Amino acid sequence: MSEELLRLDNLSIEYKVKGGYLSAVKDVNLTINRGEIFAIVGESGCGKSTIAHSIMRLLPDHNERISGGIYFKGEKLNDMTDNQMEKIRGKHIGMIFQNPLDSLNPVYTTGAQVAEAIYMDNKNRLEVWEQVVKLYRDVKMPDAEKRVHSFPHELSGGMRQRVMIAMMLSRNPELLIADEPTTALDVTIEAQILQIIEELKKKFSTSIMLITHNFGLVAEVADRIGVMYAGEIVEQGDVFQIFENPMHPYTRLLMKALPRKTKFEGRLQTIDGAVPRLTDVKPGCRFANRCPLAKDICFSIDPQTRNVSKDHFFRCHFGEEAL
Numbered sequence: 001m002s003e004e005l006l007r008l009d010n011l012s013i014e015y016k017v018k019g020g021y022l023s024a025v026k027d028v029n030l031t032i033n034r035g036e037i038f039a040i041v042g043e044s045g046c047g048k049s050t051i052a053h054s055i056m057r058l059l060p061d062h063n064e065r066i067s068g069g070i071y072f073k074g075e076k077l078n079d080m081t082d083n084q085m086e087k088i089r090g091k092h093i094g095m096i097f098q099n100p101l102d103s104l105n106p107v108y109t110t111g112a113q114v115a116e117a118i119y120m121d122n123k124n125r126l127e128v129w130e131q132v133v134k135l136y137r138d139v140k141m142p143d144a145e146k147r148v149h150s151f152p153h154e155l156s157g158g159m160r161q162r163v164m165i166a167m168m169l170s171r172n173p174e175l176l177i178a179d180e181p182t183t184a185l186d187v188t189i190e191a192q193i194l195q196i197i198e199e200l201k202k203k204f205s206t207s208i209m210l211i212t213h214n215f216g217l218v219a220e221v222a223d224r225i226g227v228m229y230a231g232e233i234v235e236q237g238d239v240f241q242i243f244e245n246p247m248h249p250y251t252r253l254l255m256k257a258l259p260r261k262t263k264f265e266g267r268l269q270t271i272d273g274a275v276p277r278l279t280d281v282k283p284g285c286r287f288a289n290r291c292p293l294a295k296d297i298c299f300s301i302d303p304q305t306r307n308v309s310k311d312h313f314f315r316c317h318f319g320e321e322a323l
């Protein structure tokens, strides 16, 4: 039976901005089980990073208002003290970002920075260095023995992302949040990093929340997918349900826009119209002004969540109609 690791329960997040509140995330419900890759996919600005940072308690400006629950192994993270959260972060939940340079210190070798994470476990120097080299091999770093002595600026983008994954691995987190981990990389390196992420899942049963705007990429690695639009999950299901039987008009448009010829080129294409301003959200579907199926009701009444099957649901008044 699948074991629940992370659960977001009606999570809503608003940012206080000039002139009111911006509804960045609304009523998000999702569960990530042990050893699975859950992808959150959506266009820029749809609230993906807000979700990730709220789980880690890393929202930067302290101008947010959070409601709902963030549960990790049954414990409510948003009720924990900062000290308790500090222990969860890194050790139990790790995060890697789009740009590893932001997270690496330029004046220390990358190996020293990975080693520092291991020293916390009170191991001796030799053991630690052996472990760092082993971790570099685990993430398939070319010339692992040599690269542990490289400074961040001496490594390519793909190598730096490997260092970040090695650093995460050293803490052996149960959940890894990967926020656009391959966006800055070319397609070959992207494929290699994804392969490493998949191996993590297989070898260590790490659960992964993969955040991306690349729909093609989720098809490659995800077990389950949440499609986000303007702060809401508009459709959720396993990868086969979403790709074989997409129900929400937004998901279907994304699917149509997906190039078929190559594996990794499925970036979200532009769809006519603009995302509504999230500061003055009115009742009704957030996708209505761009939706080819929209009728009057869509502009005035919020669509309810509707189930296609037990774990496949979407949020639309007319989803089953042909597009």
Ligand SMILES: Nc1ncnc2c1ncn2[C@@H]1O[C@H](COP(=O)(O)OP(=O)(O)OP(=O)(O)O)[C@@H](O)[C@H]1O
Binding pocket: 015, 016, 017, 022, 024, 042, 043, 044, 045, 046, 047, 048, 049, 050, 051, 060, 061, 063, 213, 278
């Ligand atoms: N600290 C903040 N204060 C006010 N508004 C914010 C803040 N952080 C994000 N936002 C707004 O919240 C919305 C969601 O942003 P978020 O960064 O979560 O989206 P995203 O899907 O991760 O986008 P991207 O892929 O570009 O990072 C956007 O409208 C953004 O402008």
